[in-house]
Amino acid sequence: MTEWRRIETFGAPPGFNMGLDEALLLDEAAPPTLRLYSWEPDTLSLGYFQRFVDVPGTSQAGAVVRRLTGGGAIHHTDELTFSLTTNASDPVYRGPVADSYARVHAAIAQALLEFGATAELVGEVPLASDGEGTGMCFHKSTPLDLAWGGRKGVGSAQRRTRGRVLHHGSIKLGTSALEGAIATLGSSAGRPLDPAEVGDALVRALSEQFGLRFTPAAPTAAERRAAEALGPRYQDPAFLHRR
Amino acid sequence: MRPDDRKYLSSHEWIKIDGDIGTIGITDFAVQELCSGNESDLVYCDLPEAGRSVEAGETFGEIESVKAVADLNAPLGGEVIEVNAAIEDHLEILADDPWERGWLIKIKLSAKTSDALLDAAAYEEVVAQEA
Numbered sequence: 001m002t003e004w005r006r007i008e009t010f011g012a013p014p015g016f017n018m019g020l021d022e023a024l025l026l027d028e029a030a031p032p033t034l035r036l037y038s039w040e041p042d043t044l045s046l047g048y049f050q051r052f053v054d055v056p057g058t059s060q061a062g063a064v065v066r067r068l069t070g071g072g073a074i075h076h077t078d079e080l081t082f083s084l085t086t087n088a089s090d091p092v093y094r095g096p097v098a099d100s101y102a103r104v105h106a107a108i109a110q111a112l113l114e115f116g117a118t119a120e121l122v123g124e125v126p127l128a129s130d131g132e133g134t135g136m137c138f139h140k141s142t143p144l145d146l147a148w149g150g151r152k153g154v155g156s157a158q159r160r161t162r163g164r165v166l167h168h169g170s171i172k173l174g175t176s177a178l179e180g181a182i183a184t185l186g187s188s189a190g191r192p193l194d195p196a197e198v199g200d201a202l203v204r205a206l207s208e209q210f211g212l213r214f215t216p217a218a219p220t221a222a223e224r225r226a227a228e229a230l231g232p233r234y235q236d237p238a239f240l241h242r243r
Numbered sequence: 244m245r246p247d248d249r250k251y252l253s254s255h256e257w258i259k260i261d262g263d264i265g266t267i268g269i270t271d272f273a274v275q276e277l278c279s280g281n282e283s284d285l286v287y288c289d290l291p292e293a294g295r296s297v298e299a300g301e302t303f304g305e306i307e308s309v310k311a312v313a314d315l316n317a318p319l320g321g322e323v324i325e326v327n328a329a330i331e332d333h334l335e336i337l338a339d340d341p342w343e344r345g346w347l348i349k350i351k352l353s354a355k356t357s358d359a360l361l362d363a364a365a366y367e368e369v370v371a372q373e374a
Contacts, residue, residue: 048305048312049287070286070312089373097311098279142309158311161302162254 002091005033006203006214010195014043014063017081019231022068023223024085025159025166030223032086034206034214036199039063042077044178047137047157051243055135057178065234066242069157069168072137078174078186080195082202084167092210093165097158101144104167107209108154109146111201112171117188119146119153127152129182138172138182153183171198244363245270246342250318251366252359257342258318260355265319268346269306272370274337277308282338284309288330290347295323299357303348306337319357321350 009020017037024030041062046055048070055073058064084104086093093100102121109119122145129151131139137155141147146154155170172184173193186193203214219227233239245251249259255273259266278284287307297303297317304315326348330336337345361369 049289049307068312070307071310094373096276096279097308101310144310156310160311160313162314162316 001211001213003031004212004214005031005217007033007035007217007219008196008199009035009037009219011040012037013231014039014041014045014065015231015235016227018045018065018067018234019229020219020223020227021083021085021166021168022230023226024083025068025161025164027223027226028087028162028164030085032090033084034203035083035085036195036202037081037083038079038195039076039081042075042176044073044075046073046240047071048159049243050135052241057134057136060178063235064240066240067157067168067234068159068166070159071155071157072140073135074137074155074170075176075178076170077176078172080171080173080198080202082169082171082199084165084169086165088160088163088165090165093167097160098144100158100165100167101156103209104156104169105144105146105154107205108169108171108202110209111198111205112146112148112153112185112188114201115185115189115193115198117148117153117183117185119148121145122147122152131181134178136179137170138179148183148188151181151183153185171202173198245366247363250360250362251369252316252318253361253366253369254314254316256316256318258360260352263352263355264324265321265350265352266346267303267318267348267350268341269315269337270366271341272373273313274341277306277311277313278338282335285334285337288334288347290326290330291323293323293326297321297323297350299354300359315347317350318360319350319352320354321352323348324351325349
């Protein structure tokens, strides 16, 4: 069994959330880490390369950040957000990016089954959740995305830096005004879901899929300091409007 | 075997040195890792402007595929003197010919060597471990 840390920071501020993920990405000595988190206030995150003006929803969220990872914008509300950070040589991420998505998404699909959602890779089929003009991740599907009921319900993106990998994931528990027509786990379960219980299911699935043992932990003092130092950039107007 | 007329970084960039000019690109392995043969999966490449100085090992740009953003690292330091303008609009060049037409930047070298540089044989070992 490979040891991973499990860090939960539910209801954390947006700059801290992004700063801690960057701190974990950059620290080559950091152990493999799964973060389970949510946002306070609700936050719209832009993909790293997105143009600010291409995402009209920025004016309707409680806060806006730009992620280190690519892809489309996500409105982080009523969802479980998670990140995986480890070395690129880790068996979970070794090899082509597409293969690592397939492996991780297989584990996520297993977790979703606990809540009545039978998710599959999209393939080349258009989805009912696809749409133009919003810039939102959940309105644009790729073959590697997870969907159920013909709609996208999980968003994910990776950053690869100096032999390290940061994998961002977003599992939708409910909809928001900015993300209509998507698949939500709460709808499949037929009840409101707490991010923590979905996080527990994700941990079980990742443990089984990859033979991992997760140890609950808090960010170290050094990681917290790094997160506080790195965090403000993500909401800095110059960074938000860099494109 | 990859070209032995240049040096490599373990992060999958190459540099070909001609006098005091270094031409930098990324390897076929890096491209394959990002797009798994689907060249249309490469969606964006951000390169520096001419005139910028880069240090050996410094990130000089970024490349995005449909599912990942990856850093581009400079094998050696120097001043950027030319950027391959064709790349940003034609990322498929990287998949078609990463060794010649797919070069990314040219720099005027401030130093011609670094301990981090690998020859082709050593780079093949890196690839064998990661594949």
